[in-house]
Amino acid sequence: MPFLESVAAAAGDVPALLALAPEAGRTWPHPGDGQTVVLWELLASVAAIDVAAARVLEPHLDAVAILAQAAREFPADTTLPFDAANTSWGVFAAEAPGARLEARSAGAGTLLSGSKPWCSLAAQLDCAVITAHTDDGGRAAFAVDLRHPGVACEEPAWIARGLREIPSGTVHFDQVPATLLGGTGWYHGRPGFAWGGMGVAACWLGGAVGVARDFRTGLLAGAGAGREPDQVALAALGEADRTLTASLQYLARTAGRIDDGSLGSGAGQSTWSEAQRIRGTVAAAVERVLHLVGSNRGPGPLAFDEPYAKRMADLALYVRQHHGARDDAQLGRLTLKGDCPW
Structure with a gap:
């Protein structure tokens, strides 16, 4: 398969792998759409070539699937102010003591402020689906542009011997606009x-x-x-x-x-x-x-x-x-x- 050959050629080169991600997001099936076994076979095949490559591509595909699910269920609320199809995505949903990301209503939109831990490759990604604490005491998912000037990515002290090219650190948000995906509890x-x-x-x-x-x-x-x-x-x-x-x-x-x-x-x-x-x-x-x-x-x-x-x-x-x-x-x-x- 040509795509898997491209993965093998790009192994170890995160920017090259991220450049492949939009194509996979556009052409690979979404889970639950009738070809889940094909999707999982492709993910497993990438990991069999290079585990870190799968660690790059899987979150992008997950984010694309989340956006598609939200658009089906809430079509009037999920229009993004940036090009989702041609960008690289992550999914940041971890929580940790001392790090809290808040989502606050601001007019007709939402602003994110605070910190989010375990954000793999955040400094190299374009966008992310990210969970944050909401005004009503719950948590919801949002689509956010990581290139916004209010986003600051820490340089993590990543000493791991495994997945060395996939550092995960904390990202800080200061009044960053975000698009709600599905409402509190939906994610x-x-x-x-x-x-x-x-x-x-x-x-x-x-x-x-x-x-x-x-x-x-x-x-x-x-x-x-x-x-x-x-x-x-x-x-x-x-x-x-x-x-x-x-x-x-x-x-x-x-x-x-x-x-x-x-x-x-x-x-x-x-x-x-x-x-x-x-x-x-x-x-x-x-x-x-x-x-x-x-x-x-x-x-x-x-x-x-x-x-x-x-x-x-x-x-x-x-x-x-x-x-x-x-x-x-x-x-x-x-x-x-x-x-x-x-």
């Missing part, structure tokens, strides 16, 4: 919120596929040089295969349920609980593949094979967007209420 309450979380899991899984391919390639290279893989290595490759295959099938089945409308339509089962299952299952699969491959390949490739070492470090950091036992506890609360398929 977190729409089905697309869960769909977006599953799309991130597709990226994690694609990264793990890349790691497993590195492992298989290494075993084949060793065999070609007369070092046949032993039973331990073959067992690790076999376990990686069934772990990845099970998660890939789960994602594909869930994508089909999103598109046919059956996800979340059953008695007592919500879209969000399924998103938590998907994310937890994929995160566990990724962690297992990282362990299997890392323990079998040993320190040599981590020390001397730059693409492999980068992939391992990038994926280990990216998958930490899943909060482990805390996310399982949230799922457990839903399960206790009967929000489960069993």
Whole structure:
């Protein structure tokens, strides 16, 4: 596929990847529009090439989908004062102690003031979908032009060894105009919120596929040089295969349920609980593949094979967007209420 070839050529070059983002936003399907499996396959394929590339493109595609969802539900309220189709986008929805972004009504519009943490690549992006606290005590999403003079991006002390080209820092807003997307509670309450979380899991899984391919390639290279893989290595490759295959099938089945409308339509089962299952299952699969491959390949490739070492470090950091036992506890609360398929 030519686009994936362009991703491979641009890997490691954030401006080049951001230049590809508008094309993906215009041509790739949106979740829930009948081709969710195609979207997730594309995201996974990008991550299998380069995890950081997926970390660049996925938020842009999520933002484009959010804008489309808002425009369908609130067509009279989502006209943007800038060119959304030909710009690069992020999605900034994290919260942190000591950082608070406020949205205040100003005549017929809204102004954002305050600080927003964990804004990846903010200094290099054109626009963002961003959540802020509203006058009525809730939170809402807004579209904002990051090039406005009231926007100041901190230079983060980004010491991470993974995703080194994707720094995440705090952005400060001073009376920055913003376009409301859907009203208070809409961003977190729409089905697309869960769909977006599953799309991130597709990226994690694609990264793990890349790691497993590195492992298989290494075993084949060793065999070609007369070092046949032993039973331990073959067992690790076999376990990686069934772990990845099970998660890939789960994602594909869930994508089909999103598109046919059956996800979340059953008695007592919500879209969000399924998103938590998907994310937890994929995160566990990724962690297992990282362990299997890392323990079998040993320190040599981590020390001397730059693409492999980068992939391992990038994926280990990216998958930490899943909060482990805390996310399982949230799922457990839903399960206790009967929000489960069993």
